[in-house]
Amino acid sequence: MKDFDSISPLKILEKSSNRALGAGHLGVLVARAGVGKTACLIHIAFDKIFRRERLVHISLEEGPEKVASYYDVIYTDLSKALDLREDDAYRFLMERNRMILAYLNQSFDMTRLETSLTNLRERLDFRPRTLIIDGLDFEHAERQVFEGLREMAEAFEVEIWLSALSHRHITEVNERGIPYPCHRLDDILSIIIQLQPEPSGIYLKLLKDHDRYDIPENRMKLDPHTFLALDVTSQ
Amino acid sequence: MNEILNVRNIGISAHIDSGKTTLTERILYYTKRIFAIHEVKGKDGVGATMDSMELERERGITIASAATHCEWKGHRVNIIDTPGHVDFTIEVERALRVMDGAVLILCSVGGVQSQSITVDRQMNRYEVPRIAFINKCDRSGADPYKVVDQLRQKLNHNAVLMQIPIGLEADFRGVVDLVSMKALYFEGTHGDDVRVGAIPESMKEEATAKREELLDAASMFSDELMEAIFEDSVTEERIHDAVRKGTLSRMLTPVFLGSAYKNIGVQPVLDGVNQYLPSPADVENRALDLDRDEAEVSLETDPALPVVALAFKLEVTPYGQLTYLRIYQGALKKGYDLIITRTGKKIKVGRLVRMHADQMEDLTSAQAGDIIALFGVECYSGDTFTDGGLNYSMSSMFVPAPVISLTISPEDNKSQNNMSKALNRFIREDPTFRSYVDEESGETIISGMGELHLEVYVERMRREFGADVTTGIPQVAYREAITRQAAFDYMHKKQTGGSGQFGRVAGFMEPSEDASYAFVNQIKGGVIPTEYIPAVDKGFQTCLQKGLSLGFPVVGMKITINDGKSHSVDSSEMAFTQAAIGAFKQAYLKAGPVILEPIMKVSVEGPSEFQGNVMGSINQRRGLITSSTEDGSFTAVEAEVPLAEMFGYATVLRSLTQGKAEFTMEFSKYAKLPEALAEELKSKLSQRKKGEKKP
Numbered sequence: 001m002k003d004f005d006s007i008s009p010l011k012i013l014e015k016s017s018n019r020a021l022g023a024g025h026l027g028v029l030v031a032r033a034g035v036g037k038t039a040c041l042i043h044i045a046f047d048k049i050f051r052r053e054r055l056v057h058i059s060l061e062e063g064p065e066k067v068a069s070y071y072d073v074i075y076t077d078l079s080k081a082l083d084l085r086e087d088d089a090y091r092f093l094m095e096r097n098r099m100i101l102a103y104l105n106q107s108f109d110m111t112r113l114e115t116s117l118t119n120l121r122e123r124l125d126f127r128p129r130t131l132i133i134d135g136l137d138f139e140h141a142e143r144q145v146f147e148g149l150r151e152m153a154e155a156f157e158v159e160i161w162l163s164a165l166s167h168r169h170i171t172e173v174n175e176r177g178i179p180y181p182c183h184r185l186d187d188i189l190s191i192i193i194q195l196q197p198e199p200s201g202i203y204l205k206l207l208k209d210h211d212r213y214d215i216p217e218n219r220m221k222l223d224p225h226t227f228l229a230l231d232v233t234s235q
Numbered sequence: 236m237n238e239i240l241n242v243r244n245i246g247i248s249a250h251i252d253s254g255k256t257t258l259t260e261r262i263l264y265y266t267k268r269i270f271a272i273h274e275v276k277g278k279d280g281v282g283a284t285m286d287s288m289e290l291e292r293e294r295g296i297t298i299a300s301a302a303t304h305c306e307w308k309g310h311r312v313n314i315i316d317t318p319g320h321v322d323f324t325i326e327v328e329r330a331l332r333v334m335d336g337a338v339l340i341l342c343s344v345g346g347v348q349s350q351s352i353t354v355d356r357q358m359n360r361y362e363v364p365r366i367a368f369i370n371k372c373d374r375s376g377a378d379p380y381k382v383v384d385q386l387r388q389k390l391n392h393n394a395v396l397m398q399i400p401i402g403l404e405a406d407f408r409g410v411v412d413l414v415s416m417k418a419l420y421f422e423g424t425h426g427d428d429v430r431v432g433a434i435p436e437s438m439k440e441e442a443t444a445k446r447e448e449l450l451d452a453a454s455m456f457s458d459e460l461m462e463a464i465f466e467d468s469v470t471e472e473r474i475h476d477a478v479r480k481g482t483l484s485r486m487l488t489p490v491f492l493g494s495a496y497k498n499i500g501v502q503p504v505l506d507g508v509n510q511y512l513p514s515p516a517d518v519e520n521r522a523l524d525l526d527r528d529e530a531e532v533s534l535e536t537d538p539a540l541p542v543v544a545l546a547f548k549l550e551v552t553p554y555g556q557l558t559y560l561r562i563y564q565g566a567l568k569k570g571y572d573l574i575i576t577r578t579g580k581k582i583k584v585g586r587l588v589r590m591h592a593d594q595m596e597d598l599t600s601a602q603a604g605d606i607i608a609l610f611g612v613e614c615y616s617g618d619t620f621t622d623g624g625l626n627y628s629m630s631s632m633f634v635p636a637p638v639i640s641l642t643i644s645p646e647d648n649k650s651q652n653n654m655s656k657a658l659n660r661f662i663r664e665d666p667t668f669r670s671y672v673d674e675e676s677g678e679t680i681i682s683g684m685g686e687l688h689l690e691v692y693v694e695r696m697r698r699e700f701g702a703d704v705t706t707g708i709p710q711v712a713y714r715e716a717i718t719r720q721a722a723f724d725y726m727h728k729k730q731t732g733g734s735g736q737f738g739r740v741a742g743f744m745e746p747s748e749d750a751s752y753a754f755v756n757q758i759k760g761g762v763i764p765t766e767y768i769p770a771v772d773k774g775f776q777t778c779l780q781k782g783l784s785l786g787f788p789v790v791g792m793k794i795t796i797n798d799g800k801s802h803s804v805d806s807s808e809m810a811f812t813q814a815a816i817g818a819f820k821q822a823y824l825k826a827g828p829v830i831l832e833p834i835m836k837v838s839v840e841g842p843s844e845f846q847g848n849v850m851g852s853i854n855q856r857r858g859l860i861t862s863s864t865e866d867g868s869f870t871a872v873e874a875e876v877p878l879a880e881m882f883g884y885a886t887v888l889r890s891l892t893q894g895k896a897e898f899t900m901e902f903s904k905y906a907k908l909p910e911a912l913a914e915e916l917k918s919k920l921s922q923r924k925k926g927e928k929k930p
Contacts (some may be wrong), residue, residue, distance in 0.1 A: 081784055100861065101862065101864075101865075103865045104865070105381055107866055114867075117479075122847070123847055123851040124850055124854050124860060144713065
């Protein structure tokens with residue numbers, strides 16, 4: 001098996017001072033609709049799963065079957081790229097290390113999530129190191145939700161990766177270069193990565209790294225089909 | 236041919252208690268097949284017409300499919316009412332096999348529940364177009380819009396509302412038809428009179444917006460409608476055509492609303508069946524041509540062609556065996572001869588009837604597309620009938636293997652006879668139900684798809700056949716499988732005077748990729764003569780019936796033979812079969828055999844406050860929780876749990892959740908039984924054997 005680290009989108013964090021998000025912190029992938037936020041989040045999930053770390057995938061839009069099918073599709077790409085042949089081993093890793101929590105029809109709230117995480121810990125002894133939250137509405141969610149998530153990240157000793165939807169027509173950017181809809185939340189978010197579609201491919205750009213902004217050589221190119229890292233391009 | 240275009244063969248499927256039987260009852264009433272309405276658990280003690288079995292009436296659930304037909308606005312609609320509980324899934328599968336379209340009923344409070352998901356998966360497998368009916372809009376907590384979202388999210392349906400409700404819960408009064416843009420009210424004692432009125436002023440804006448959504452969705456399937464929208468010349472006919480195209484392609488699911496119990500919204504569903512679901516001529520059906528190595532052939536819904544029909548259900552009636560038949564091609568007449576493909580046996584079409592729940596109507600002929608029943612035909616469920624000119628078999632139905640078994644013993648001699656009759660009947664009716672006598676213990680064992688499945692058959696034995704039986708503790712259907720390659724080289728030799736026996740077989744066994752058995756012949760130079768190869772294969776297959784670890788059937792084995800030896804005089808088929816048996820015994824224990832247990836996909840749904848209790852209860856049962864979905868105030872926990880741990884779970888769940896949660900399960904896969912438990916099982920089985928040997 002080839003090394004997943006060399007093609008993981010999380011390789012972007014090599015440009016980060018801590019080289020990781022870390023427990024107690026929130027990280028976000030921001031992009032317009034259809035650019036590939038979910039695929040990138042799932043790659044982050046695979047990065048954790050391949051390290052035998054447990055994670056909870058929280059979906060606010062899709063049911064668990066659909067989420068699981070996304071993982072399967074991305075695994076198919078990965079298995080080609082990494083020459084993986086042991087499907088049984090993959091299934092075993094998934095079964096042991098991934099839990100999907102879906103909150104459909106606006107049923108998501110912090111209390112429910114906290115209850116579910118407590119149930120997982122106490123009833124199943126399932127202690128995740130990472131939460132992936134896909135589909136949280138950054139535009140309309142209150143600031144308290146993000147503060148609550150950060151508190152939860154600390155209390156449960158997890159790192160939380162989120163996706164945020166931006167829009168082509170909203171070009172608002174704060175003085176630190178953080179775009180809408182993260183521009184008012186960058187004090188809460190430890191890592192902000194932007195997904196940028198360009199004619200030559202899709203780029204990940206590290207906009208914030210813990211306390212640092214204006215990170216030099218902060219871009220990485222992704223394969224537009226598989227969302228796996230291709231090479232490093234300086235800005 | 237026009238007649239065929241006006242036939243609809245539909246199934247009605249959904250989660251248990253969504254109101255399938257109530258809806259069917261209303262349909263029969265409005266189509267004048269019955270003249271009074273009886274409720275499923277009605278106070279009049281009559282029970283709904285479709286629940287023809289005594290047991291079904293008592294439990295208020297539909298166990299066996301009952302076929303019936305009715306006529307609605309010039310269309311002949313054959314309806315198969317199907318059971319909702321997953322233990323009877325084979326009934327649902329059979330219904331879907333012969334149906335051209337289906338009505339998927341959803342509860343406006345419960346929404347898309349686990350069983351709806353299972354049924355929907357089955358419908359996808361049989362490529363059945365469907366329309367949806369969101370029932371119980373009069374109930375407290377009714378939210379049809381949420382259910383439409385669930386259809387999209389949980390089932391991936393491109394669901395589109397054909398109507399919007401006028402009022403909801405206790406105020407539910409009727410619906411606004413988004414095609415005609417009229418309000419429909421259902422008046423008269425049983426909602427017989429559909430009064431068409433103007434859309435209430437307060438709903439006009441919403442109706443216009445929802446109609447836009449309908450037009451948007453439907454126009455994807457019709458350029459004419461798209462153009463008409465641009466030109467502002469949309470007609471009802473254009474919308475119906477587009478929705479029909481979308482539905483037939485299974486890319487669109489029209490959604491109707493109502494309350495069958497309150498007699499609201501049933502007639503528009505019947506209109507929808509006529510307008511949007513396919514006629515038999517719209518569906519491509521295929522058979523296997525046994526004369527051409529099972530090549531797939533298309534069947535034409537043409538009465539002039541040779542007949543091909545499928546027996547999809549058998550039922551015992553006081554007058555004899557009733558065989559439900561779907562005619563796919565050709566026509567049938569009283570007095571015709573038919574051939575059963577499986578046996579080659581000829582039968583004469585005697586009494587030909589059209590079923591209406593447990594009443595019937597005699598016919599003289601029937602043609603392609605029809606669903607009818609024959610009397611006095613000895614056959615099995617799933618048999619194909621032709622006129623003898625074709626050697627076709629309808630592609631086999633997907634039949635899951637049984638996962639649970641229990642011993643049954645009659646209480647007296649009379650019961651012994653009746654039990655045999657009952658078992659003989661059930662096996663013919665239901666391919667997932669099996670029965671055999673254990674050679675060692677001499678006990679009769681029945682096996683099936685779940686506790687409830689077997690419970691119902693035991694109950695039917697008592698009630699319908701007068702067989703009083705006692706049952707043992709349910710046993711899980713374990714399997715054995717090897718985990719590594721092991722070689723064999725075995726010589727079977729008996730040459731001690733008289734005609735001798737000689738055969739040598741060499742090669743190796745290894746796990747196969749799927750759970751099936753594979754036999755690979757790599758013999759070169761005729762060291763085992765070709766005519767003896769099938770005997771070697773047979774020898775290995777005989778051994779698979781009883782593994783050498785604990786005596787369970789062996790699955791997932793690939794045998795490769797690559798060497799051997801024969802004797803010009805003493806070799807025989809029997810000698811090579813014995814050599815294969817010897818070879819199997821020689822290699823099996825070296826191949827790392829393990830015990831496999833059935834793992835069930837379990838879904839538990841209940842109020843969110845019980846999520847922790849549900850998770851804990853599954854964890855205690857060696858279950859692996861894969862997801863938890865919150866929707867409104869409900870949570871559905873999905874898990875994979877060994878069947879052996881699920882006995883009595885219904886009672887445990889009830890006490891853990893104050894009776895507010897329910898669960899469904901279906902077979903998922905076989906997985907290795909943990910070593911410690913395999914040892915425990917081994918000692919249990921050996922103790923049982925010792926007990927049996929005692930006088």
